Amino acid sequence: MSEFLDVFRRPDFIPLLVTHIELSVVALLLGVLIALPVALAVNRSPTLSAIAINIGNIGRAVPSLALLALAFPLLGFGFATSLVALTALAIPPILINASTGLRQVSPQVMDAAKGMGLSGAQILGRIQVPIAAPIIFAGIRTSAVQVVASATLATFVGGGALGQLIVLGFQRNQPAIQIAGALAVAVLAIITELLFGFLERAFTPKGLRVARKRRGK
Amino acid sequence: MIEFRGVSKTYPGSARPVVKDLSFEVLDGEICVLVGPSGCGKTTSMRMINRLIEPSSGEILIDGEPNTAMSGTKLRRKIGYAIQQIGLFPHRSIADNIATVPQLLDWDKARIKGRVDELLELVGLDPGVYRDRYPAELSGGQQQRVGVARALAADPPIMLMDEPFGAVDPINRSRLQDEFLRIQEEIRKTIVFVTHDIDEAIKMGDRIAILKEGGVLAQYDTPEEILTNPTSDFVTSFVGADRILKRLSLTRVSEMELEPANGSGEGLPTLSDRLTVRDALSALMGAGVGRGVVEGEGGRRLLTMEAIEGLTRGARA
Numbered sequence: 001m002s003e004f005l006d007v008f009r010r011p012d013f014i015p016l017l018v019t020h021i022e023l024s025v026v027a028l029l030l031g032v033l034i035a036l037p038v039a040l041a042v043n044r045s046p047t048l049s050a051i052a053i054n055i056g057n058i059g060r061a062v063p064s065l066a067l068l069a070l071a072f073p074l075l076g077f078g079f080a081t082s083l084v085a086l087t088a089l090a091i092p093p094i095l096i097n098a099s100t101g102l103r104q105v106s107p108q109v110m111d112a113a114k115g116m117g118l119s120g121a122q123i124l125g126r127i128q129v130p131i132a133a134p135i136i137f138a139g140i141r142t143s144a145v146q147v148v149a150s151a152t153l154a155t156f157v158g159g160g161a162l163g164q165l166i167v168l169g170f171q172r173n174q175p176a177i178q179i180a181g182a183l184a185v186a187v188l189a190i191i192t193e194l195l196f197g198f199l200e201r202a203f204t205p206k207g208l209r210v211a212r213k214r215r216g217k
Numbered sequence: 218m219i220e221f222r223g224v225s226k227t228y229p230g231s232a233r234p235v236v237k238d239l240s241f242e243v244l245d246g247e248i249c250v251l252v253g254p255s256g257c258g259k260t261t262s263m264r265m266i267n268r269l270i271e272p273s274s275g276e277i278l279i280d281g282e283p284n285t286a287m288s289g290t291k292l293r294r295k296i297g298y299a300i301q302q303i304g305l306f307p308h309r310s311i312a313d314n315i316a317t318v319p320q321l322l323d324w325d326k327a328r329i330k331g332r333v334d335e336l337l338e339l340v341g342l343d344p345g346v347y348r349d350r351y352p353a354e355l356s357g358g359q360q361q362r363v364g365v366a367r368a369l370a371a372d373p374p375i376m377l378m379d380e381p382f383g384a385v386d387p388i389n390r391s392r393l394q395d396e397f398l399r400i401q402e403e404i405r406k407t408i409v410f411v412t413h414d415i416d417e418a419i420k421m422g423d424r425i426a427i428l429k430e431g432g433v434l435a436q437y438d439t440p441e442e443i444l445t446n447p448t449s450d451f452v453t454s455f456v457g458a459d460r461i462l463k464r465l466s467l468t469r470v471s472e473m474e475l476e477p478a479n480g481s482g483e484g485l486p487t488l489s490d491r492l493t494v495r496d497a498l499s500a501l502m503g504a505g506v507g508r509g510v511v512e513g514e515g516g517r518r519l520l521t522m523e524a525i526e527g528l529t530r531g532a533r534a
């Protein structure tokens with residue numbers, strides 16, 4: 001047990017944890033910054049939306065390890081390689097959810113908004129985005145959890161992060177290090193899930209929460 | 218005033234027009250009902266007024282100006298818009314839903330709040346109770362009222378209503394219709410009202426435009442005229458075989474010119490002058506007599522079969 005706790009006192013634990021978080025946060029942020037504008041831009045065109053959703057679905061089918069393997073020959077070892085691969089991993093769920101969410105707003109609501117004189121941008125900002133917010137946040141949450149879990153693999157391309165502990169424990173045949181590393185990743189993933197779950201609820205407009213509760217009855 | 222001038226619409230990719238050479242005028246303060254069988258182009262015609270749809274040819278004038286004189290969004294903020302599916306914004310409170318257009322027009326907060334409460338009162342919803350609720354917490358009929366209030370929010374001179382009471386049950390629909398007519402007495406808007414129900418058209422319309430297949434205007438007239446003098450077989454069959462009875466429902470006995478009963482009312486049934494002529498006729502027939510005495514503000518007067526027939530004179534039975 002003390003052997004196990006010692007892992008968390010290793011001088012490299014905190015830096016690895018920090019790298020893991022850094023990598024995840026930056027990748028997620030980039031993913032949001034790329035996927036959301038694309039979803040907003042294609043929203044007006046059914047064809048472009050369908051294309052975006054399909055690209056998202058294909059992207060989702062590519063395993064994270066394959067993404068790393070693809071990025072490695074292009075960018076070599078290091079943080080950047082991991083970041084690119086993780087960003088690519090973060091994009092699809094956000095892109096899919098945002099594109100479908102924005103288009104799922106009922107045609108009657110869209111018609112009423114247009115008929116009352118809201119401009120295209122106003123309809124998007126005041127009607128579509130708030131109504132799609134829970135779906136968009138659900139996509140971001142999925143991305144975040146995936147990125148946190150997959151950042152573990154960054155160690156294979158020299159990206160550091162908590163995966164390094166797992167590999168280290170394996171190489172030295174010290175299961176305690178291995179388990180501690182895995183545990184840290186798991187806890188991080190759970191915290192991410194909870195945090196984004198909270199954000200998702202916080203950003204769900206009250207009217208939609210009320211509607212959901214009513215439907216549930 | 219809204220003026221259709223030779224308006225036609227052919228949707229892209231379709232060979233035949235769905236609205237064909239439509240010309241008529243909607244007078245200020247009147248309810249003009251567009252009625253006709255499904256697919257005859259009622260919704261399309263209405264949506265061309267606020268340019269949700271652009272005509273293929275012809276033009277629509279509003280107060281003498283082509284409706285293309287300003288941008289579509291600006292135009293639409295000046296025209297109230299209420300639809301059957303209501304389309305309330307689910308994420309916004311009732312107050313915010315109603316405030317949509319005033320907010321777009323940058324009214325100040327106090328003015329918006331005052332207006333919201335005033336409108337909720339107008340459509341019969343207690344502001345204290347409903348202001349802060351959300352659409353999901355309202356019944357269909359209540360949502361319908363909010364939809365009407367929202368369309369009225371910025372006090373637009375013109376309202377477009379597409380089967381606004383289509384989604385509610387017959388009892389509530391009748392109540393909403395009555396309420397709306399009462400509101401219209403107060404607000405005197407120029408209204409284009411779409412329905413496929415001829416009875417609703419007769420009840421709501423100051424004037425009725427009957428469209429037939431292919432978006433052709435079959436007849437444009439007052440309900441009374443359409444019922445007594447339909448100009449084509451299409452209109453005759455569309456208004457129904459009971460058109461004469463429908464015509465009689467449009468007039469109350471108090472509105473008829475009747476002779477004073479003097480002494481001749483002995484032994485005849487007595488009727489209230491608040492009855493519609495149709496109900497009075499029914500009462501006379503029920504009593505098995507051809508005449509009755511009407512009591513009301515005009516004193517005791519004599520209602521006869523001849524007087525009733527006078528109402529529908531000119532009808533080609």
Ligand SMILES: Nc1ncnc2c1ncn2[C@@H]1O[C@H](COP(=O)(O)OP(=O)(O)OP(=O)(O)O)[C@@H](O)[C@H]1O
Nearest residue numbers: 228229231235254255256257258259260261262413
């Ligand atoms: N956007 C569109 N593209 C192509 N055709 C359309 C479009 N909108 C309507 N139509 C067609 O135009 C015709 C008239 O439609 P419209 O909605 O104006 O009819 P309506 O009289 O309102 O019918 P209803 O009583 O069923 O509402 C219909 O045949 C319909 O299929």
Ligand SMILES: [Mg+2]
Nearest residue numbers: 259260261379
């Ligand atoms: Mg229609």
